Amino acid sequence: MDSDLSSQDRKDLDKFIKFFALKTVQIIVQARLGEKISTCSSSSPTGSDWFNLAIKDIPEVTHEAKKALAGQLPGIGRSMCVEISLKTSEGDSMELETWCLEMNEKCDKDIKVSYTVYNRLSLLLKSLLAITRVTPAYKLSRKQGHDYVILYRIYFGDVQLTGLGEGFQSVRVGVVGTPIGTITLSCAYRTNLALMSSRQFERTGPIMGIIIDHFVERPFTNMAHMHPCSYRTPGEDEGGTYAGIEDSQEVCTTSFSTSPPSQMVVPGKEGGVPQVPAQPNHGTAAEHGRIPSFPNGQSPLPAQPTSCSSEVKTVFCDALETTFTRKVGAFVNKATTQVTTTSLDLPFAAFAPRANDLEVNDPMVHPPPSPAPSSPLQGSLHSNSSSHSGGQPQDDFVMVDFKPAFSKDDLLPMDLGTFYREFQNPPQLASLSIDVSAQSMAEDLDSLPEKLAIYEKNIDEFDAFVDTLQ
Amino acid sequence: MNCRSEVLEVSVEGRQVEEAMLAVLHTILLHRSTGKFHYKKEGTYSIGTVGTQDVDCDFIDFTFVRVSADELDRVIRKAVAEFKDALGNSGSDGMGQISLEFYQKKKSRWPFSDECIPWEVWSIKVNVVNLANEQERQICREKVGEKLGEKVINIVEVINRHDYLPKMPTQSEVDNVFDTSLKDVQPYLYKITYQITDSLGTSVSTTMRRLIKDTLAL
Numbered sequence: 001m002d003s004d005l006s007s008q009d010r011k012d013l014d015k016f017i018k019f020f021a022l023k024t025v026q027i028i029v030q031a032r033l034g035e036k037i038s039t040c041s042s043s044s045p046t047g048s049d050w051f052n053l054a055i056k057d058i059p060e061v062t063h064e065a066k067k068a069l070a071g072q073l074p075g076i077g078r079s080m081c082v083e084i085s086l087k088t089s090e091g092d093s094m095e096l097e098t099w100c101l102e103m104n105e106k107c108d109k110d111i112k113v114s115y116t117v118y119n120r121l122s123l124l125l126k127s128l129l130a131i132t133r134v135t136p137a138y139k140l141s142r143k144q145g146h147d148y149v150i151l152y153r154i155y156f157g158d159v160q161l162t163g164l165g166e167g168f169q170s171v172r173v174g175v176v177g178t179p180i181g182t183i184t185l186s187c188a189y190r191t192n193l194a195l196m197s198s199r200q201f202e203r204t205g206p207i208m209g210i211i212i213d214h215f216v217e218r219p220f221t222n223m224a225h226m227h228p229c230s231y232r233t234p235g236e237d238e239g240g241t242y243a244g245i246e247d248s249q250e251v252c253t254t255s256f257s258t259s260p261p262s263q264m265v266v267p268g269k270e271g272g273v274p275q276v277p278a279q280p281n282h283g284t285a286a287e288h289g290r291i292p293s294f295p296n297g298q299s300p301l302p303a304q305p306t307s308c309s310s311e312v313k314t315v316f317c318d319a320l321e322t323t324f325t326r327k328v329g330a331f332v333n334k335a336t337t338q339v340t341t342t343s344l345d346l347p348f349a350a351f352a353p354r355a356n357d358l359e360v361n362d363p364m365v366h367p368p369p370s371p372a373p374s375s376p377l378q379g380s381l382h383s384n385s386s387s388h389s390g391g392q393p394q395d396d397f398v399m400v401d402f403k404p405a406f407s408k409d410d411l412l413p414m415d416l417g418t419f420y421r422e423f424q425n426p427p428q429l430a431s432l433s434i435d436v437s438a439q440s441m442a443e444d445l446d447s448l449p450e451k452l453a454i455y456e457k458n459i460d461e462f463d464a465f466v467d468t469l470q
Numbered sequence: 471m472n473c474r475s476e477v478l479e480v481s482v483e484g485r486q487v488e489e490a491m492l493a494v495l496h497t498i499l500l501h502r503s504t505g506k507f508h509y510k511k512e513g514t515y516s517i518g519t520v521g522t523q524d525v526d527c528d529f530i531d532f533t534f535v536r537v538s539a540d541e542l543d544r545v546i547r548k549a550v551a552e553f554k555d556a557l558g559n560s561g562s563d564g565m566g567q568i569s570l571e572f573y574q575k576k577k578s579r580w581p582f583s584d585e586c587i588p589w590e591v592w593s594i595k596v597n598v599v600n601l602a603n604e605q606e607r608q609i610c611r612e613k614v615g616e617k618l619g620e621k622v623i624n625i626v627e628v629i630n631r632h633d634y635l636p637k638m639p640t641q642s643e644v645d646n647v648f649d650t651s652l653k654d655v656q657p658y659l660y661k662i663t664y665q666i667t668d669s670l671g672t673s674v675s676t677t678m679r680r681l682i683k684d685t686l687a688l
Contacts, residue, residue, distance in 0.1 A: 174630035
């Protein structure tokens with residue numbers, strides 16, 4: 001019943017609730033940026049600091065909050081929620097906490113709006129400042145950077161807590177009674193950080209005996225790095241249209257990590273750091289081909305012999321076995337002609353460094369740039385022994401020319417070497433690269449306006465085509 | 471009027487005492503400070519803006535928020551340092567208590583001095599533990615950080631009950647309710663006292679030192 005509330009009071013109350021909601025979002029998001037927050041007190045009031053608290057307004061965050069509210073106010077049955085989640089560099093994400101601003105029907109008719117409610121809302125914001133530093137996500141957000149980033153999402157409506165896993169805890173920040181209902185601010189946070197333990201987060205935790213230096217200058221303290229609602233790699237422009245506000249997949253980046261080049265994902269691929277092979281098996285043949293294009297020439301690569309390549313190697317082994325027994329094989333060291341493939345796991349293993357650094361010079365992994373079709377092979381067949389006897393790569397990385405032991409250049413135009421090279425470097429199937437990562441989806445989204453423009457231009461053609469179908 | 475009393479207990483290692491006390495006291499003062507009042511005509515006033523700062527602890531896995539008022543920070547640090555020294559001097563198994571009391575002044579007629587009537591008292595009981603090795607210290611860092619987090623939640627719970635708070639005073643009465651000596655913020659009138667008890671639990675050396683903020687006490 002609003003009959004007791006004057007229209008001025010009602011207007012004031014609505015304004016308070018609106019700005020309270022916006023400031024709540026600012027406090028929560030700023031507390032998850034990963035840096036220490038500091039604002040100055042000012043004894044002379046400027047008139048623009050709501051609730052007498054110096055809380056900066058990050059424009060993107062205000063924009064997102066206003067977008068989520070869409071002109072409405074948090075009210076009974078209409079809660080405003082800020083969801084904080086974590087996203088790893090490999091693309092896994094996990095909800096950490098959900099802050100809820102709710103209103104229930106319990107009204108406090110006698111309370112003075114312009115004074116008591118205002119001051120209590122101010123007190124609640126101070127409590128929020130304190131509590132945001134206490135939940136587990138705070139420590140995680142302070143350590144974000146290369147391995148993971150913290151994202152936020154604002155939504156309006158029903159509170160969704162299912163993403164927090166089992167056994168999530170709840171903390172109530174506070175309540176403020178108003179003539180139109182009681183405002184409650186609370187936080188539900190995840191306690192089961194199972195995803196964390198299976199990844200490499202242990203090393204971001206405190207190391208025994210070493211005091212964590214909280215004062216290490218963070219590399220990304222500039223707030224301009226924050227990106228609203230973006231799936232893109234850092235540095236790209238915003239723009240383009242976003243999915244609807246209620247889209248549960250939409251998250252807003254609060255900060256991001258520009259991974260060092262060695263971890264940079266090859267465009268279009270997920271899982272750049274090849275700890276876990278993220279590619280489906282039929283893509284790995286191509287993966288092998290692309291690996292040398294990593295900027296740092298990563299070596300050693302982890303054990304990635306997939307079924308494809310090991311099959312080929314097996315074939316080669318058989319072929320070489322015959323080679324070795326009949327004559328000196330192309331890569332056999334003169335001093336050790338007794339070496340047979342039965343004792344080798346891989347072909348050319350005699351040339352492998354004694355350390356298990358096989359991939360460094362394994363020509364299967366690092367296929368040489370395709371040579372001219374015949375002459376190198378021809379030349380190499382005759383000069384093999386001399387060129388390679390002394391060149392057994394032990395510690396140095398030596399690019400070994402790929403010369404199949406028994407192939408001759410004057411036979412089929414398509415010799416084994418060429419076949420093998422082509423097999424090694426097939427182009428990536430276009431259909432496979434579409435939804436491998438969210439990044440390429442973002443690129444697709446980017447190109448949509450251009451595509452639409454092209455389609456519009458050719459609309460007559462499309463119409464004609466449709467007519468032919470009918 | 472009844473004075474409400476809240477008791478918090480923490481067990482910390484010797485070098486964590488200062489930061490733990492600062493964390494708790496600043497969290498309470500954050501909620502019990504407002505911006506500076508500027509009285510205008512007709513009994514209205516406007517309130518200044520309070521800034522806040524994150525403070526990372528060096529010996530505890532914890533970050534707390536305090537008001538951006540260096541003068542206030544200095545006063546609190548001084549009180550906590552004295553408490554810590556007293557704890558240290560008392561013996562190896564120190565137990566002590568530091569109290570933050572918010573009060574109102576009630577003017578009395580001459581020759582009686584003004585009455586200080588507390589309306590909220592926070593007592594923080596401290597138990598200092600000794601740890602044997604670095605591994606235990608590391609565990610203690612994290613455990614104390616979690617405990618302080620719980621204390622902050624407790625403090626916020628109490629404050630949000632919205633129990634008695636002094637009425638907003640008129641210009642003439644403001645010094646009876648608020649400490650107006652600082653230039654950035656205006657906390658409610660407060661005093662910090664401490665007590666050291668020895669390991670037997672009896673207050674053998676009751677070192678009561680009053681740090682009175684209000685210089686008008688007679």
